[in-house]
Amino acid sequence: MKVSDFNYNLPKELIAQVPIKNRDQSRLMVLDRKNKTIEHKIFKDIIDYLQPGDCLVRNNTKVIPARLYGVKEETGANVEFLLLKRIDGDIWEVMVKPGKKLMPGVRVEFGNGLLKAEVLEKLEGGNRKVNFEYNGIFNEILNEIGLMPLPPYIHEKLKEKDRYQTVYAKYEGSAAAPTAGLHFTDELFEKLKEKGVEVANVTLHVGIGTFRPVKVENIEEHDMHSEHFYIKQEDVDKTIEQLMEQKDSLLRGMVRNLADKGLSVADIASIVSISESEVPPYRGAPQALLRQAPSDELKVIHHLSFLPRWY
Numbered sequence: 001m002k003v004s005d006f007n008y009n010l011p012k013e014l015i016a017q018v019p020i021k022n023r024d025q026s027r028l029m030v031l032d033r034k035n036k037t038i039e040h041k042i043f044k045d046i047i048d049y050l051q052p053g054d055c056l057v058r059n060n061t062k063v064i065p066a067r068l069y070g071v072k073e074e075t076g077a078n079v080e081f082l083l084l085k086r087i088d089g090d091i092w093e094v095m096v097k098p099g100k101k102l103m104p105g106v107r108v109e110f111g112n113g114l115l116k117a118e119v120l121e122k123l124e125g126g127n128r129k130v131n132f133e134y135n136g137i138f139n140e141i142l143n144e145i146g147l148m149p150l151p152p153y154i155h156e157k158l159k160e161k162d163r164y165q166t167v168y169a170k171y172e173g174s175a176a177a178p179t180a181g182l183h184f185t186d187e188l189f190e191k192l193k194e195k196g197v198e199v200a201n202v203t204l205h206v207g208i209g210t211f212r213p214v215k216v217e218n219i220e221e222h223d224m225h226s227e228h229f230y231i232k233q234e235d236v237d238k239t240i241e242q243l244m245e246q247k248d249s250l251l252r253g254m255v256r257n258l259a260d261k262g263l264s265v266a267d268i269a270s271i272v273s274i275s276e277s278e279v280p281p282y283r284g285a286p287q288a289l290l291r292q293a294p295s296d297e298l299k300v301i302h303h304l305s306f307l308p309r310w311y
Contacts, residue, residue, distance in 0.1 A: 001219045017156040019163045024185045043183040052196030055238055059178040060201045062169035064139075065146030065161065070110035070117075077101060079108055081117070081130070082149055083142075084175050084207050090132040091120070099126055111145035125212075139172070149175050173205035173228075200238040204229035 020026050024044040031038055050056065066083040079102060082095040096102045096119075106119045114134065121129040134141055148164040158164055166181040168189075189199065205228055214222050 002217055003214055003219060004217065012153075015153055017154060019182075022185075023167075023183050024188050026183050028183075044188060047188065047191055047195060050192060050195070050197045053198070055198040055200055056192065057200050057202060057235075058166070058168060058181050058184075059204050060166070060168050060170040061174040061178060061203050061205050062172045063148060063165055063174045063177050063206075064172050065142055065148055066175045067147040067149045068110045068115070068142075068145065069147070070108045070115075072101065073107040073109055073116075081108070081110075082175060083146075084127065085205075086173075087129065090134075090138065092130055092132065093123065093127050094130055095126075096128050102128060111141070114145055115141050151176070168201075170201075171203050171205075173203075174207075176206040176210045178204070178206060198238050200235040202229060202231045202235065 024042070026043045028041040028043045028045060029038060030041055030049065064083065068081040068083070070079055070081065071077060072079060080097040083092055084095060085093045087093055102108070102119050104119050104121055107116065108119075109116045116133040117130045118133070119128050119130050123129055132138065148158050148161050150158060150164065164177050164182075166178065167184060167186055168181070192199065216222050
């Protein structure tokens with residue numbers, strides 16, 4: 001499979017630069033592969049495609065304001081950090097710009113000295129291991145001076161940080177939003193509940209893999225970065241209950257629609273269902289799972305929604 005197989009024309013003027021006022025009023029394209037039809041709907045209409053007894057799986061990770069702009073202490077040159085992963089305590093893995101100016105030993109300050117950092121090591125792939133220094137609480141300082149890590153094709157400044165969070169975001173750790181869920185509202189979840197649609201949660205912290213470009217022509221040769229995830233027992237129980245209630249499943253001889261909201265959740269569902277005959281509470285780091293798994297091995301997912309960020 002080649003990268004060029006995915007080329008398509010997307011005029012820049014059609015890429016919205018700000019989120020729509022009401023999340024669930026964004027546009028929704030419904031592709032029916034069985035009937036080979038395409039319908040254009042409003043996102044709130046998604047409720048019409050979920051049935052009583054379905055289980056909707058969502059990623060409840062929370063984005064941190066991971067983008068920091070600062071200066072080198074020695075020269076005052078402008079630099080940029082993108083926090084990717086806490087390694088231990090105040091030591092983080094970060095992406096940096098410009099890389100040539102940020103070698104081990106270089107010191108940087110952010111927010112007029114509210115936050116300082118020293119580059120400790122250049123990691124494989126070009127990222128840096130850095131140690132942060134500050135007085136107070138790190139997350140509070142980050143919320144004060146950090147910016148949401150919007151994708152590069154969004155050029156407008158985000159006025160409300162919460163608009164780059166899902167309404168159900170809970171556990172901090174992502175360097176980017178699980179964008180398939182940005183269009184859901186509390187009111188829409190209430191209507192799904194009334195309809196009898198079950199909701200389960202997984203936590204997957206989106207990391208460098210979402211930023212790193214594919215530099216090879218053959219997709220199978222792309223080295224995908226791993227991302228950590230966790231599924232609680234209560235959410236495992238919900239998915240198993242739905243899978244066990246009706247006949248003809250690929251998993252343990254039973255089936256139930258499992259509506260999955262995006263590729264990060266699909267990665268988790270695929271590793272869990274491929275690895276185990278029963279879905280366990282699970283913690284791990286999926287790596288390029290959809291690329292590696294044939295479609296007939298995705299035993300848990302029955303519907304997949306792939307929803308653009310600001311569409």
